[in-house]
Amino acid sequence: PWLVVSTTDGLWAANPDGSNLAQLTQGEFWQGDLAGAVQPGGNQVVLLTSEGDRYHQLRLSLLSLPDGRIQKITDLTNPQTELGGDASPGDTSIEGVRAIADKTSYAWSPDGTKLAFIGLMDGPTAELYLYDTALNKITRVSQDDAQNFWPSWSPDGENILFFGADSFGTGAGYAMKGVWSANGDGTNV
Numbered sequence: 001p002w003l004v005v006s007t008t009d010g011l012w013a014a015n016p017d018g019s020n021l022a023q024l025t026q027g028e029f030w031q032g033d034l035a036g037a038v039q040p041g042g043n044q045v046v047l048l049t050s051e052g053d054r055y056h057q058l059r060l061s062l063l064s065l066p067d068g069r070i071q072k073i074t075d076l077t078n079p080q081t082e083l084g085g086d087a088s089p090g091d092t093s094i095e096g097v098r099a100i101a102d103k104t105s106y107a108w109s110p111d112g113t114k115l116a117f118i119g120l121m122d123g124p125t126a127e128l129y130l131y132d133t134a135l136n137k138i139t140r141v142s143q144d145d146a147q148n149f150w151p152s153w154s155p156d157g158e159n160i161l162f163f164g165a166d167s168f169g170t171g172a173g174y175a176m177k178g179v180w181s182a183n184g185d186g187t188n189v
Contacts (some may be wrong), residue, residue, distance in 0.1 A: 011045070013065055015180050024068040036104070040112040044133070048076075054101045055083050055094075060117055060131075073120065073131055074138060076100055081120035092124050095147045098168050099126035103149040109157045109184065116141075116151035127163050130186045143187040146177035158184050 010025040025047075035047040044062040047070065051057035058076040063069070077083075077097070087094040093124055099105065105126075106117040115131040128142040128151055142148050146164025154162055164177040183189040 008073070011044075011047075011063070016115055020066075022066065024063060024065075025070075036107060038108075039133075040108050040110060042112040042133075046106050046108075046115065046117075048100070048105065049102065055097045057082070058097070058100055058120075060106070060119070062133075073115075074119065076117075076119040076121065078121055081124060092147075094128040095165070095167050096120045096124060099147040099149040099165075102168065105149060105151075107151045107153055107160075109153050110155060112113075114157075116153065116162070118148055118151065118162075128160070128180075128182070130160075139186045141182050142180065142189055144177075144180075148180075149176060153184070160186075 004073060010023050011024050012021060014021040016078065038146050039045070043065045045065065047061040047063050049059045049061060060073045060076055062071050064071070074148045081093065081096060083093055083097045097120065099122065106115060108115055113133055115133065117129055117146050118126045119129050120126055122140060125145055126149065127140060130139045130141055131137070132139070140164070141160070144164060146166065147168070148164050151160055151162045160182045161179065163179050166175040166177050168174050180189055
């Protein structure tokens, strides 16, 4: 097990007792929920990165502990889904990016072999994907008109629960679309 801390100076790791503190990245290289970023029973940390600001050129990568090697898994947007300068809250383009950058957008399976994550790789809405660490393979799970977010695994790893919204609002709450479940292999949504 590792203790991982994010600061404005970078990402740091240490043994659970705080010994052997080491800086893994320079600068603000990481976004998301740090508590769920460390692979259960493994040695990888999810990195959600962007260029310029937190909404452009989003990427999903894994950082290996303790060597700090970074492996890019995928771009989370493509040229058609990349956020334009004229987008505003409520627009499909910004709501999809917000589903990735502002919400909990990934979750490790309890055994650490799969990573559920949200991406905009295949269309205008944020969808759920699975990354299999053993096969180095990405599988699209959802295909709906909601902005999917907050994937969560059942304790036995047999199911994934995720939510969908039309809009994340500007402070008054989400315009919820629904809640979905899928088998842990991404089937039977």
